[in-house]
Amino acid sequence: MRSHQPNSHNHRQASAHGSTSHTPQASKPQTPSSVHKRDPQHMSEKEVDKRLERLRITATWLDACMTVPCTCNRVKFGVESLVGLVPVIGDFAGIIMALVFISAIFGTFHTPASIKVQMFLNVALDFVVGLVPLLGDIFDIMFKANMRNMDLIESHVRSIRTSMQAVEMGTRATAAADGPKAPVSAYIPHVPIKKGAGRKILERVAAPAPTK
8 A cells, every 4th residue: 555655845845935925135225315314404514515515616616717807806707708709619619517526516506496597597598598699608708607606506506505594593592591401302493495304403402401
């Protein structure tokens, strides 16, 4: 009489399947998003100044690195204006340089859509008027689209930093008046800034000072 033997091959497959099904998968470490890295709210003052300085140097190189003679150092122009003297080709080269500079701004700081629209309008206006012979060259020197775009992003970044400083100063004053036992939830910023901004500031300044 033939005895029944278990199928060892099927048993090994079932064991392997069961072991893999119950093996926990290692979770991937979370890395800060690109927006988080470019948000001025999550940068130190030194880092913000460093990034703004790099952009300012590029904008000056494009629009204001040289001076028109006999203008008492008042009328300046840059490499883009020199390239723009070449008919048509210079205008297209100028808009390419302006767009590259805008891309550098977007890669350095998180920029709202409204400011992006203003930047593209500046570049478009500079390009269209620049197509007019002679008048376009004069307009390019006086308009300075890249410097205008630099002013836009710098004003935006500075406003965020100012708002955060105002929140921190107001929170410190409130914490000092209410005492160290006041909850963090009691300190609500009155300055309109981005969602989530100032949360780390609130937790830091609302904490009781170490006793000596």
